[in-house]
Amino acid sequence: MNRMKALATVFATSVAATLLAVLPAGAASADNGDGTSNCVSGEICFYWNSEDRYQKHFYYYGDHGGNNFMDYGAGNNVISGIPLQDHAWYVRNRDTGCRIRVGALDINGQWQWDYIPNDGVKRWLTNTADRNDRHECG
16 A cells, blocks of 8 residues: 555656746746837737727736736826736737737637737727637747
8 A cells, every 4th residue: 555655746847847947937927028008019919998008018928817007197107907818909920930820719619810910000909809718829
């Protein structure tokens, strides 16, 4: 019985170590672009509404869960209580490598996409506004 328990412990430890080795170094929520309210070259910038007060910037691609908009209003530079997932209305793609696609998973398990060129223009998320789940190079 003790041998089985020891084997289970070794197995669980090696699975945990393997998972840690393949996960990215930082969570997507730690990716805040350059940390300012300006959408600079290389960033992908999401907006909660047509104003620029609530924004979320990324240098990388990923899921939107666990990320909140930054509140840049009235000199603030704090994380707001508004989640990015299912709340973005606009995006500006200043990525230097590719266009992006913003996806929303519908109730049938199918992805709906908005394709955003990397031209720096702030664009309405036609298919994924208030339903966005992730963004990626596409």
